[in-house]
Amino acid sequence: MEYLNFEQKRQFNEILQFLGESLDITQTQFDAAVRSYNVVGEWLSSPESQLYRYRPEILPQGSFMLGTMIRPINEDDDLDIDLVCRLEGKQSSWTQADVKAIVGNRLADHGTLKKLLELPDGRRCWTLQYYDSANFHMDVLPSVTSTGYRILMERTLTEAEASAESLAIRITDKYEDNYKTDSIPKNWPKSNPFGYGIWFESRARISGREIKLMTEAVQPVPKYQKNKLPLQRVVQILKRHRDIMFNGDEDKPISIIITTLTARAYQQETDIYEALQNALNRIPAFIEERWSEKHQRNIKWIPNPVNPEENFADKWPEKPKKEENFYKWLFQVKNDISEAIGQSSMTSIMESLKQPFGENLLNEALGGYGKSLLHQRESGAMKMAASTGIVGEVGRTTVTQHNPYGKSK
Amino acid sequence: MGRASRISLLIQAGTLKSYFPNSQIIRKGEQELRWTHTVTPTPLSKSYTISLHYKYGKGAKVYVLHPKPLTLARGKKLLPHVYSTPEQRLCLYYPKYREWTPSRLYVRTLIPWACEWLIHYEIWSVTGEWYGGGIDHENEAEKTEMNNAA
Numbered sequence: 001m002e003y004l005n006f007e008q009k010r011q012f013n014e015i016l017q018f019l020g021e022s023l024d025i026t027q028t029q030f031d032a033a034v035r036s037y038n039v040v041g042e043w044l045s046s047p048e049s050q051l052y053r054y055r056p057e058i059l060p061q062g063s064f065m066l067g068t069m070i071r072p073i074n075e076d077d078d079l080d081i082d083l084v085c086r087l088e089g090k091q092s093s094w095t096q097a098d099v100k101a102i103v104g105n106r107l108a109d110h111g112t113l114k115k116l117l118e119l120p121d122g123r124r125c126w127t128l129q130y131y132d133s134a135n136f137h138m139d140v141l142p143s144v145t146s147t148g149y150r151i152l153m154e155r156t157l158t159e160a161e162a163s164a165e166s167l168a169i170r171i172t173d174k175y176e177d178n179y180k181t182d183s184i185p186k187n188w189p190k191s192n193p194f195g196y197g198i199w200f201e202s203r204a205r206i207s208g209r210e211i212k213l214m215t216e217a218v219q220p221v222p223k224y225q226k227n228k229l230p231l232q233r234v235v236q237i238l239k240r241h242r243d244i245m246f247n248g249d250e251d252k253p254i255s256i257i258i259t260t261l262t263a264r265a266y267q268q269e270t271d272i273y274e275a276l277q278n279a280l281n282r283i284p285a286f287i288e289e290r291w292s293e294k295h296q297r298n299i300k301w302i303p304n305p306v307n308p309e310e311n312f313a314d315k316w317p318e319k320p321k322k323e324e325n326f327y328k329w330l331f332q333v334k335n336d337i338s339e340a341i342g343q344s345s346m347t348s349i350m351e352s353l354k355q356p357f358g359e360n361l362l363n364e365a366l367g368g369y370g371k372s373l374l375h376q377r378e379s380g381a382m383k384m385a386a387s388t389g390i391v392g393e394v395g396r397t398t399v400t401q402h403n404p405y406g407k408s409k
Numbered sequence: 410m411g412r413a414s415r416i417s418l419l420i421q422a423g424t425l426k427s428y429f430p431n432s433q434i435i436r437k438g439e440q441e442l443r444w445t446h447t448v449t450p451t452p453l454s455k456s457y458t459i460s461l462h463y464k465y466g467k468g469a470k471v472y473v474l475h476p477k478p479l480t481l482a483r484g485k486k487l488l489p490h491v492y493s494t495p496e497q498r499l500c501l502y503y504p505k506y507r508e509w510t511p512s513r514l515y516v517r518t519l520i521p522w523a524c525e526w527l528i529h530y531e532i533w534s535v536t537g538e539w540y541g542g543g544i545d546h547e548n549e550a551e552k553t554e555m556n557n558a559a
Contacts, residue, residue: 007452346453347480350535363536370532370540377525378542384521386428389448391524396428399521403503404490404529404543 018368020233054087061193096172164195195306204231415511
């Protein structure tokens with residue numbers, strides 16, 4: 001089916017919607033993660049804490065914030081949740097090393113958190129490894145912002161004019177030369193997860209649908225988002241393809257590259273199928289080349305949209321395997337999608353998607369689709385078209401109630 | 410519900426023709442009716458030729474004529490919700506509930522049910538699971554047949 005007609009696209013889109021839903025973490029997992037990081041936030045900000053006066057708060061960043069998190073291939077594997085520990089100001093003498101240590105010490109003072117805390121610390125983060133009720137792995141990034149940051153963030157969320165670049169935070173990095181010596185935050189490494197989130201939200205927005213992705217994400221108790229925007233779904237689908245293709249390979253294309261390029265290439269398509277196809281075609285156009293003094297040649301450059309001097313592909317020159325894998329992946333995913341669309345029927349489309357996305361996931365997505373069809377009939381909303389016998393939301397006659405009788409196994 | 414009277418096959422044939430102008434209808438007075446048509450249950454579905462056969466005193470039976478045999482889900486030997494896998498005769502309602510009786514129009518009951526069956530069959534053929542609801546039962550005739558074949 002080289003060209004799908006309007007109705008076929010609509011149906012394919014619906015199935016991709018179920019595929020996206022099957023990739024989501026569950027509400028239970030989401031709530032457990034929020035509960036757990038709130039415990040951390042409360043502990044850091046309680047009056048006896050040395051950090052109390054800097055009003056520490058724990059906020060999600062990365063895919064948990066963007067709503068693009070996906071379940072791991074293997075259900076028993078950890079969910080990686082990235083968090084920012086934001087301090088509003090700091091004691092003037094504190095260096096990066098001090099901030100890192102004070103956050104770490106406070107975590108270690110808590111009976112339960114102490115057991116979860118991984119030692120030694122990471123390059124920029126403290127890691128908490130939860131293994132009891134839920135399996136997750138939380139990376140907590142200590143950071144310092146100016147006072148009034150919350151107000152600035154809220155203003156940026158409501159006023160289109162405000163600049164996302166002003167939301168940069170200062171972080172600590174063990175490998176920086178000034179790690180133990182410099183107490184002036186503006187000399188510290190910079191990161192801008194919330195500015196990035198606002199940029200992503202602006203790319204994801206489609207007319208006619210109100211979105212509060214970031215406003216919601218930075219709430220103390222964010223709500224689980226069941227209905228996702230097409231851009232979020234496309235990112236999830238692409239990340240899943242990457243996971244299946246590379247599994248544990250450390251040189252796999254990284255999520256931030258996939259997310260950024262997809263968001264750039266996305267053109268506010270309202271259906272996932274078109275968004276996916278168009279984005280895949282447009283992605284290469286957003287990979288720049290810039291002259292590198294260090295390498296004395298042009299290197300690939302995937303700029304951070306809220307800090308164009310930062311190259312998300314900065315590891316490619318030293319690790320050409322990463323660049324190679326990225327292009328291999330892009331070629332493969334395009335191929336797999338067009339292969340699927342080229343099939344002659346839904347059943348063969350689904351069969352062809354099993355390998356690149358995982359059989360269990362496909363079965364689950366189709367199960368969701370099947371259940372929705374049953375629900376549609378049971379609620380009296382299923383109709384049958386005359387002449388073709390197409391069953392769906394429109395048609396000449398409502399499909400009346402009945403019980404298909406017989407052995408289903 | 411009182412016992413409604415049987416709908417005349419003339420009316421059944423008329424509504425069938427109205428809904429499916431290109432379908433084939435063979436009627437023998439009020440004794441027998443055979444309707445055959447090719448449907449596509451969803452925009453991305455394959456085409457299926459289905460047939461409804463009513464015979465006085467024997468009720469109405471619905472079959473998938475083409476493709477034959479229908480592809481089975483991996484690892485399955487029998488179709489779900491059928492009276493017979495080799496005959497491809499569909500179980501569309503639970504007789505005890507009288508969901509279908511000769512007093513109901515085919516175009517409002519058996520035919521939409523058959524189209525719906527086909528969608529759920531397609532999902533089943535990929536996943537091996539039936540999501541179309543209904544009542545499970547062990548089909549005695551089918552089981553015997555499988556045992557004899559074994």
